[in-house]
Amino acid sequence: MTAFLLLGVFSVCVAIGTPIGTSMCLASICTLFTTGMGFAMVPYNYYASLSKFLLLAIPFFILSGNIMEKANISEKLINFAQSFVGHIKGGxxxxxxxxxxxFAAISGSGPATVAALGSIVIPAMIAVGYKPGDASALMATAGGIGIIIPPSISFVVYTSLVGISTGTQFMAGVIPGLVMGAALVVASLWVTRKxxxxxxxxxxxxxxxxxxKDAFWGLMMPVIILGGIYGGIFTPTEAAAVSAVYGLFVGVCIYRTLRAKELLAVVIDSGRQAGAIMWNMGNAGLMAWVMTVSGISATITHLLESVVNGxxxxxxxxxxxLVLIAGCFIDGNSIMYIFVPIFMPIATALGVDLYHLGVVLVMNVAIGQVTPPVGCNLFVACGIGGIQVADIVRPVVPYIIASTIALLIVTLVPGVSTLLPTLLG
Structure with a gap:
């Protein structure tokens, strides 16, 4: 009964257009009130979900990505890549x-990657003959790589829940991110073959x-972030703060494209984005707690164990x-809070590498960013491309298929995820 109430209220709220975070909050509150579980633990649960040092990396990575976007680093990276492959058909x-x-190695966010690159890449693609729907669909799907290749906000959330090394998890995401990138390149060439x-x-x-030379300072960003983490110079949270300071230095002193009034707007916008993420995470943590204390999570876990059968x-x-379906309706960070406690006991019992599991879950979340009706990357790309969501649904299908093939490769071959951690760990 509790499960039907919780999921029923959540589904109704989502169906009528209530934001995901608010839907989870209302569903949890209604369940607590109806079942008589009380509200005493609600503030403590919010605090427990968000008061983790590791999660400080999220606002810093958001700020860093926004600073680098305003510093026009995206344009310089595009010019650099274009100089090597722009002359090829479909280049x-x-x-x-x-x-x-x-840019994934700078921002750590899918929508941020689409927003930073799409305003330049999508018009350029349309100018050489791409259909607006195809250009926007490719950009939206490629933006999902932003949460696979480190640094990744989703990996930060996952490791904070599981209690494993964020640096090692970052390392595990490099090759799978490149595999997905290769799959999208092949899909793009196939779509435009005629x-x-x-x-x-x-x-x-x-x-x-x-x-x-022009893109050098932007290319150095991932070197500094990942080199500092793997070299033991600073933690992922400290790396996020260093990346924000480095981005500020490049924007103000090197490229001189970032002005004081723009910096204030960047800080405000970054705070707004971070606040929205934390709101969703807090409510997802509350919903996950309700599922745990009411026995819903344990019931689902036991059901999965019986189906999996070892x-x-x-x-x-x-x-x-499950995560692909959830990704159609829920944001990635909320998915982590809800599903990781369910999957963890089974994965541990089966001996599944937790870094591999993290990569698999985040790749699913990346695909979820382009699956209607809540695919956030789709809405960003459509806004830039000047088209309606209905115009992108069909063009995005080949890229979702390509991403799913990449996901299956990584799922079936754990070594794709564990190779770098094993070699460099």
Whole structure:
């Protein structure tokens, strides 16, 4: 009865257009009130969900990505990638994915990656012959790489729940992110194989060298962040703060594109984004607690254990299906709070590598960012491309299929995730 009430209120709230975080809050409060469980633990639960030192990395990574966006680093990265592959047919599609991988190592957020790159890449793709729907769909899907290649806000949330090394989890996401990028490049070339696309002039060695020089400071951002973490110089949270300071230095002193009045707007916007994420996470933590104390989580876990029956592959496939479906309606960080406590006991019992599980879950979340009706990347890309969501639903299908194939490869071959942690750990 409690499960039907909780999920019923949540479903109704989502159906009438209530924001996800508020829907989880209302569902939890209604359940607590109706079952007589009381509200005494609500403030303590919010505090327990959010008062973790590791989670300080989230607002800093958001601030860092926004600063680098305002510093026009995205444009310089695009020019750099374009100088190498822009002359190939479908080259701008490749540029879209390549630069998304680069910017993923700066922002840690899918929507931020789409917003930073889309305003430049989507019009450029349309200008050489891409259909607006195809260009927006590719950009939206490529933006999902932003939460797979480190640093990743979703990985920060996952490791804070599981209690494993964030640096090692970051390392585990590198190769899977590149695998998804490669899958999207292949899908883009296949989609445009019959299109009459214009080719850009082939850049000379001198032009490529100048493009590299111009993009150098942006390319150094992931080197500083990841090098500092893996070199033991600072923690992931400290790395997030260092990246924000470095972005400020590059924007003000190197590129000189960031002014004081713009910086204030960046800080306010970053605070707004961080607040929205924390609101969702706090409510997801509350909903997860209600599910735990009411026995819903234990019931689901026991049901999954009986279905899985000791088969690791079956467990991973079921986890993929559940999270893919949830990704159509719930944001990624909320998914972590709700599903990780359910999956953890089963994964531990089966001997599933927790870093591999983290990568699988986050790749599902990345795909969820482009699956209607709540695919946040879709809405950002549609706004930039000047199209309606209905215009992007069909063009995004090949890219969702390509991303799902990449997900299956990573799911079936754990070594894709564990290779770098094993070699460098």
């Amino acid at each position: 701008l599609g490749m540029v879209c994915v390549i630069v998304a991988c680069f 299109s009459d696309l214009k080719r850009l002039p082939k850049a000379s060695a001198k032009v490529r060298a100048l493009a590299f 088969h690791t592959l079956v467990f991973l496939l079921i986890a993929n299906i």
